[in-house]
Amino acid sequence: MGEEGNNMDKRLSSNQEAEVRKGPWTMEEDLILINYIATHGEGVWNTLARSAGLKRTGKSCRLRWLNYLRPDVRRGNITPEEQFLIMELHARWGNRWSKIARQLPGRTDNEIKNYWRTRIQKKNKHGDPMDYQNPMHSDGASTSQTSGSMQDAATPTYTIPQMDNPHDPFYAPPFSNDCTDNFWGVEDFWAMHSFHGD
DNA sequence: AATCCTGCCAACCGCGAAGCG
């Protein structure tokens, strides 16, 4: 699939490139998008893309913003607790990545999806039977101290959120800002934003 | 030292749902 996207933007004709840019985002584009949203907020993405002067589709802008540029995006290792939650929620909801992501503040559906496919699913495929009762069997869990099934006394502090229940302790608005670690390069952009915005 | 393999991640695409005139 994605035949025209296969070569990313590298081989786009100059004509196409003038129309719509594809492929990896440049730092310049990131800055434009960040500054524009910081000033005007998120709006209609297609309009936003045009108004900001980005030669990107609204879709592309949205994806870039949600998965990478948003100030509260958390990056870095999935913690054992998060892994546990992901597995639990996946057992419950299946591939509803966006729904699962909402229970993991700062994590994106794309990240969780990638995590699942590359780590958990692969493990499962290689004959390591998925054990939802004890997700710590999966890799990355070697450092985990948590043991036992979720049904015994060693149940981790995570609880399964009540879906769509704002009163549930795990219900988190999309923009919770509790992440103070695992920040990535874009933090520099945000640090710089003051003088870009002025 | 060179090559091959594997894992990870960013980005794109297609489709369905929702919103609006």
Add this chain to the structure above:
DNA sequence: GCGCTTCGCGGTTGGCAGGAT
């Protein structure tokens, strides 16, 4: 009620980096 536009989601792909041989 209908058609169009936009959004959001899930699946998939391609490139890069690091490790293994």
